[in-house]
Structures are given as C-alpha cells and as structure tokens.
Amino acid sequence: MKYRPRTFLLELVMIAVAIGFLFPVYVLVTLAFKDPQQIANRPLSLPSPPSVGSFGEAWRSAGLSSALLNSTLITVVSVLLLIALGSLAAYFLARTATRLSYSLYILFLVGIILPFQLGMIPLYQLVDNLGLLGTYQGMILFYTGIQLPFTVFLYTGFIRSLPADYTNAALIDGASHLQAFAHVIFPLLRPITGTVLILNAVQIWNDFFTPLLYLGGSGHETVPVRVFAFVNQYTSNYGLVAAGLILAALPILLLFLVLQRYVIRGFASGLKG
Amino acid sequence: MPAVLVYAVVVLYPSIAGAGSAFTDWSGIGNAKTFVGIDNFKQLAHDSQALGALRNTLLLTVAIVVVQNGIGLLLALGVHTGIKSRMALRLVFFAPVVVSPVIVSFLWKFVYNPAPDAGLNAALGAVGLGALRQDWLGNPSLALWSVAFTVIWQCAGYSMVIFLAGLEGVPAELHESAMVDGAGTVARFRHITWPLLAPAVTINVMLSTVGGLTLFTQIIAMTNGGPGYATDTLSTVLYKQAFVFGKFGYSTAVALVLAIFVAAVSFLQIGYLRSRETAA
Numbered sequence: 001m002k003y004r005p006r007t008f009l010l011e012l013v014m015i016a017v018a019i020g021f022l023f024p025v026y027v028l029v030t031l032a033f034k035d036p037q038q039i040a041n042r043p044l045s046l047p048s049p050p051s052v053g054s055f056g057e058a059w060r061s062a063g064l065s066s067a068l069l070n071s072t073l074i075t076v077v078s079v080l081l082l083i084a085l086g087s088l089a090a091y092f093l094a095r096t097a098t099r100l101s102y103s104l105y106i107l108f109l110v111g112i113i114l115p116f117q118l119g120m121i122p123l124y125q126l127v128d129n130l131g132l133l134g135t136y137q138g139m140i141l142f143y144t145g146i147q148l149p150f151t152v153f154l155y156t157g158f159i160r161s162l163p164a165d166y167t168n169a170a171l172i173d174g175a176s177h178l179q180a181f182a183h184v185i186f187p188l189l190r191p192i193t194g195t196v197l198i199l200n201a202v203q204i205w206n207d208f209f210t211p212l213l214y215l216g217g218s219g220h221e222t223v224p225v226r227v228f229a230f231v232n233q234y235t236s237n238y239g240l241v242a243a244g245l246i247l248a249a250l251p252i253l254l255l256f257l258v259l260q261r262y263v264i265r266g267f268a269s270g271l272k273g
Numbered sequence: 274m275p276a277v278l279v280y281a282v283v284v285l286y287p288s289i290a291g292a293g294s295a296f297t298d299w300s301g302i303g304n305a306k307t308f309v310g311i312d313n314f315k316q317l318a319h320d321s322q323a324l325g326a327l328r329n330t331l332l333l334t335v336a337i338v339v340v341q342n343g344i345g346l347l348l349a350l351g352v353h354t355g356i357k358s359r360m361a362l363r364l365v366f367f368a369p370v371v372v373s374p375v376i377v378s379f380l381w382k383f384v385y386n387p388a389p390d391a392g393l394n395a396a397l398g399a400v401g402l403g404a405l406r407q408d409w410l411g412n413p414s415l416a417l418w419s420v421a422f423t424v425i426w427q428c429a430g431y432s433m434v435i436f437l438a439g440l441e442g443v444p445a446e447l448h449e450s451a452m453v454d455g456a457g458t459v460a461r462f463r464h465i466t467w468p469l470l471a472p473a474v475t476i477n478v479m480l481s482t483v484g485g486l487t488l489f490t491q492i493i494a495m496t497n498g499g500p501g502y503a504t505d506t507l508s509t510v511l512y513k514q515a516f517v518f519g520k521f522g523y524s525t526a527v528a529l530v531l532a533i534f535v536a537a538v539s540f541l542q543i544g545y546l547r548s549r550e551t552a553a
Contacts, residue, residue: 141282
C-alpha cells in the first residue's frame with residue numbers, strides 16, 4: 001500500500017483516537033505521582049514535582065507480593081492441568097467415533113453456554129463440605145472444571161483437522177495410545193496449546209467473582225480480590241489507590257508486551273472452532 | 274477419563290442441583306429444603322428489583338454488543354491500512370483486554386469522579402464543554418451507560434483483533450479488481466469486506482452477548498448496583514439474594530432465568546448468524 005496524503009490524514013486521526021483512548025490512563029498516572037496536597041489543588045495537572053511515595057506504601061498495604069504469588073500459583077497449576085486433561089480428552093473424543101464419545105463431546109459443549117452462576121451455590125456448598133474453601137486446591141479444582149469445556153472444544157477442533165495417519169503410523173510401530181499421544185500428537189498441538197494457555201491464563205488471572213467467594217479473608221487471596229479490598233479500605237486516598245492499581249496491573253501488562261504477538265494471535269484465533 | 278470426572282463435579286452436578294433448588298425455599302444453611310413449586314418464579318415476576326435488573330441486563334447487553342463491536346470494527350479498519358503507527362496502535366487498543374476488570378473499573382471510577390475539577394469533568398471543562406459535566410455514576414439515569422462505556426472501553430480491542438483476523442482473510446485481489454472497475458471505498462466495504470467478515474461478526478456478537486448478560490464484576494466494583502437499584506443486573510441480584518440475604522432458593526431461581534436467557538439467545542444467534550455466513 002502506498003503512503004498517500006489520505007493515509008497521513010488517517011494516521012493523524014487514529015493517533016488522536018489513541019490519545020483520547022489513553023485519557024483514563026493519564027488520569028490514573030497523574031494521581032499516583034502526586035501527594036494529597038497536589039491532588040486536592042489540581043487533580044488533573046501533571047505532577048510537579050512527581051512524588052513516588054504512594055507506590056511503596058500501596059505495595060505494602062495492599063499486600064501485593066503475597067497476592068502475586070497466590071495468583072501465579074493458582075494460574076500456573078490450573079493451566080497445566082487444563083492442558084493435560086483437555087488435550088487427552090479431546091484426543092479421545094476426536095479419534096474415537098462411538099456414540100459415547102459423540103455424546104460426551106456434546107456434553108462438554110453444553111458447558112460452554114451454561115453460565116456458572118447456575119451451579120454457583122451448590123458448588124460453593126460442595127467445596128465447603130470438602131474443606132476446600134480458602135485453599136489453593138479449591139480454586140484450582142474450580143478453574144480446571146469451569147474452563148475445561150472451552151479447552152476441550154479448542155483441542156477437539158484442532159485434532160480433527162490433523163491427518164489421522166500420524167497416529168496410525170506410531171501405533172503400527174508398536175506404541176501404546178498414550179505413548180503415541182505424548183510423543184507424536186502432543187508436539188503437533190503446539191499452536192493450539194499456545195492459544196489454550198494464553199486464553200485460560202488471562203481468564204484465570206483476572207477472575208474476580210469466585211475467588212471473592214472462596215478466598216475472601218483466607219490469606220490466599222488473588223490479585224483482583226486484594227485490590228478490591230484495598231480500594232474499599234482506602235477509598236478517599238486517591239494517590240495511594242491509583243498507585244496500587246498501577247502496581248497490580250503492571251505484571252500482566254509487562255507480560256503482554258513481551259508476548260504481544262502470541263497473545264493477540266491467541267485471542268484472535270482461539271474462537272474460530 | 275479424569276476430565277469427565279472434574280467436569281461433572283465442578284459444572285454438571287452443581288448446575289443440575291442449582292436448577293433443582295430453584296424450586297425450593299432453601300436458606301443455604303444445612304440441607305433443609307422444602308419443595309415450593311414455582312413460588313420463586315411467581316415472586317420473581319412481582320419483584321421490582323429483579324425485574325429492573327432484568328431490564329438493566331438487557332439494555333446493557335444491547336448497548337455493549339452494538340457499540341463495542343461498532344467501535345471494534347472501526348478500529349480494525351483504521352489499523353488495517355498502510356499507516357506507520359498501526360502496530361503500536363493495535364497494542365494500545367488491545368492492552369486493556371488483558372487487565373483485570375476490577376482494576377479497570379476502579380480506574381474508571383477516577384475518570385467518573387463527580388467533582389468538577391477531576392477526571393472527565395475536568396477534561397470537559399478544559400476544552401470548553403464545562404456544561405456537559407455530570408455525576409456520571411451518581412445519576413440514576415446515567416449510571417448504567419457509564420458502566421456500559423467502561424466495559425466497551427476495555428473490550429473494544431478484543432472485537433478489533435477478531436475483526437482484524439477476518440480482514441486478513443479478505444483477498445487483496447478482490448479489492449484491486451473492484452478498484453479497477455471503479456468501486457469506491459464505501460462500495461468495496463459493503464460488497465466485499467462486510468460479507469467476508471460474517472464469521473468474525475458471529476464470534477464477536479456471541480462473545481459480547483454472553484459477556485453482557487453475565488456482567489457482574491464491573492457493577493460490584495463501580496456502583497454495587499446503585500444508586501438505588503439503577504445498575505443492578507441479574508448477576509448482582511442473584512449474588513446479593515444468596516450471600517447478603519441468605520435466600521439461596523430464590524437466588525438459584527434468578528440464576529435459572531439467566532441461564533435460560535443465555536441459552537436461548539445463543540441458539541437464536543447461532544442459527545441466524547450462521548445462515549448469514551452461508552448466504553454470504
């Protein structure tokens with residue numbers, strides 16, 4: 001495409017849109033770098049001189065270091081379980097043509113449109129009865145189950161598009177089904193595993209409703225639950241709250257910048273089915 | 274298969290149990306449940322808070338589906354061009370998608386600060402539009418739209434990348450030959466791009482519809498359903514009925530209504546949008 005005057009005009013328009021789009025971020029950043037006196041006098045101006053005192057205080061009073069550890073642990077273990085269980089289940093569903101495997105596939109599809117609110121209260125009771133409220137295990141079990149239909153759906157679609165010859169060749173060479181899966185199929189699934197990993201990780205990391213119910217007050221709270229409690233505690237201290245929000249958002253934003261191509265591709269391709 | 278077991282424990286059993294307790298007076302303490310038939314649904318039909326929440330949920334969903342996807346499409350068309358900043362702009366517009374909705378909601382509470390010299394109001398004043406200053410979240414007839422706009426701001430980039438994937442599948446030769454035939458930008462969009470975007474439209478409409486119908490986090494973080502009940506949705510009502518008022522049976526009845534809405538809308542949309550895809 002040639003760069004013409006019209007292209008330049010469009011470039012200016014799009015950059016103006018982006019600046020407007022970033023206005024909320026400007027509000028947040030200027031608040032975080034101002035002391036209470038500056039906020040009271042001129043809330044929207046640039047901070048002069050900038051003060052960074054809010055950041056250290058926010059990090060400590062929001063308890064962000066342990067929240068980041070909790071979130072990381074829950075997200076990593078859940079995503080690994082989803083990849084292992086989801087890919088194996090999908091392999092079975094895509095490669096066996098029995099009535100059972102077809103019904104199971106439909107059963108998983110139902111789970112995609114079933115809003116989790118329907119089972120929310122019985123599940124809460126079940127997790128309570130198992131003694132898993134407030135634990136990592138309870139959250140990991142929840143995420144593995146709730147994200148499984150979508151994961152199975154993505155893997156099944158992808159495996160069906162692979163030629164069956166690969167596995168058959170491995171089976172003829174005397175490999176067991178599980179060996180054929182681990183050594184031949186799973187490596188072939190890399191593109192869709194990337195998508196599964198990114199979509200599930202972002203979803204689990206940012207989820208709020210269930211961790212609020214299961215982890216509130218347990219000391220194992222994830223980042224969104226800590227942020228919620230922190231903001232409600234320091235509502236009127238704008239600078240402190242703004243600094244806390246920035247610190248809480250930074251880890252995933254940095255990860256996004258590092259993996260930008262994969263993340264955008266994952267979000268764009270994952271839902272084609 | 275372990276996958277089926279986990280799925281059954283976490284999704285199937287609780288959903289069936291939930292649908293069942295919608296017909297009881299379960300208080301959530303112990304297992305004391307009495308079958309009350311459709312009493313919960315009769316109560317729902319006369320509960321002005323729940324009916325208001327239903328109305329709010331539908332309004333929010335329509336606003337989000339139309340505006341988010343409209344903006345997403347315009348952004349995609351804008352960055353799917355020869356402009357030099359196109360990669361950087363994609364990053365900017367997509368970045369909010371990966372951030373927790375809780376954080377985005379609190380960020381927008383600063384923007385919606387009712388004080389005349391803060392946030393959006395200050396910006397309006399600075400560009401000479403001081404007359405448009407509002408109490409964005411405190412005004413009952415405005416609060417719902419303020420929340421909707423926060424969701425749209427966060428998710429427009431998601432629609433954009435799905436539309437972009439669709440645009441990349443439109444063969445450039447089609448545009449070139451249409452240009453040779455003298456077709457203008459608008460005509461080419463209508464007759465070439467738009468029909469070929471049908472699958473992307475399907476995905477975007479489905480995703481934003483389900484997202485809108487089940488909206489919870491942004492409401493709890495920004496308004497907690499207020500002022501009054503002006504921004505309550507089905508999700509916030511069923512949450513409050515269960516965990517604030519202890520009416521678990523009634524809460525699951527609201528959840529069942531929500532589930533039926535999501536399922537019905539999903540089926541209708543899949544049917545309609547798929548037929549559009551094949552027609553195109």
